[in-house]
Amino acid sequence: MITEEKRQIFIFLIFALALLAAPVFFRESYLLTVLVFIGIHTMLAVALNLLMGYAGQISLGHAAFFGLGAYLSGILTTRFGLDPWLVIILAALCAAVVAFVIGFPILKLKGHYLAMATLGFGIIIYIVFNETVDWTGGPSGLSSIPSLQIGTIIFDSDLYNYYLVWIITLCVMLLSINLSQSRIGRALRAVHDSEVAARVMGINAWFLKVQIFTVSAFISAVAGSLYAHALTFISPASFGFNFSVELVTMVVVGGLGSIYGSFLGAAILTVLPEFLRVFEDFDVVIYGLLLIIMNMFMPGGLISGLEMLAQKVVLKIKKKRHADA
């Protein structure tokens, strides 16, 4: 009998190997670029899922942390010539500090009020990106951000960026899976299910929510820095309210409270618009319809839809075997 833990390590290894081998089959530069985006979006969706799927707290302003990472990396490397790797850590720490400070008042709020507060935060940061033209370049964006570099390897090709982004994303996923199955993960889910019972069990719900908000912001900022270095150009439009909503959609479509679900959600929502280009003007309509259909038939997200499908197939095979015998 294989233990649950070994089964999970096995699944993760297969998943990681499949992703690391993917460039062998997808040599086209365009496809690799899409896969790099899926990686960055997965990281963001996992970060938001820790907050939404596990702790049950919504954020409609997560693009702001993504943007903070991207802009801090962009500004500190182009204008101050700081080491990009150092800046990634600095930027992530900055975003974490911001999240920690605003988290205390914001996470006292619940439900719609929390949604409003995070929405407001996201919009404020977006305005800052747009208006501080001297620093961020304003609406026309910030260009010529240097590529990352280790020794003589410069991450300026799609293939290098693919490996860079996905190795970090896989680490984030593994650490998140570990976290979700630990004492902290259980405490987060407890707060989600019944905050009052969680508190009676000795969990400081408020502080725990602030902590996971901070961790989530940290990961989002790392994704932002990688995005800035991979694209070498950023503009405020990528970090606005629309993108915050898209992140929430990724988490919900993929499956709340599932790390692999976040990958599925990120993958589908990144790839779908590309495929729907053939429909030209109708792409948005079909996109919307598909989202509605997915949510209607798989309310637990794609991941639980897949699980249910797998169970049905197994059941059918068993029945057939039974009938044959």
Place this chain on the structure above:
Amino acid sequence: MLKVNNITKTFGGLTALEDVSLSVCRGSITGIIGPNGAGKTTLFNIITGLYTQSAGEVFLEGKNISYFPPETLAGLGLVRTFQNVELFGQMTVWENVMVGLHTKSRSGFFSCAFKLPRQIREEKFIREKSMHWLDFTGIADIARMRADNLPFGKSRLLEISRALALEPRIVLMDEPAAGLNSRETLQLAAVIRRIKELGITVVLVEHDMDLVMDICEVIIVLNLGKKLAQGTPREVQENPEVIAAYLGED
């Protein structure tokens, strides 16, 4: 052990509790009874930090715990169960009890994410210890079931197992027998007695008079927000004021 001094609680113009004082002896089973609306659950909510009182103080072993939030009280060994059973529905029975061991473990975000050796040892301890508490109430066989799929009687036992996992000094149970059939109530009585044997003080609010008279050593009667009587089951049963309150005589 637990002392409540002159607690008053008003909701707007309504006085739910008025100048209620009581004390609970260490290692005893104390019952709080009274007609509907007497303020029993309000009193529990104040003691356990879910409500703040308008006036008065609460002491736990001489320490003033008035205005402490529930998470701090859990660390001091005071825990409660709920009238409507507050379980973590999306989690398994086993995981529910593991959450009860939150105060008995201390791995933080970092050691949990990186699975440091200390965390792995602690996780093993949590799994074993939580199984012990499931055994204690006799529901270890359903450890892997999802908590929101449980029949009501089992979810009551689960809530008690989870509370015991904190290794509390005192457990407050809000109507533990509500919704249970007579067989389940007997089972519950046996569990409560065994909790007492562990040296844990038990306070319960209860409507099931047979259960209260059977297991409680001291009974406190509340009526209309005031303390009416305190004594042994026999004394309380013979108290004319109590009889009047329950039967509605003048």
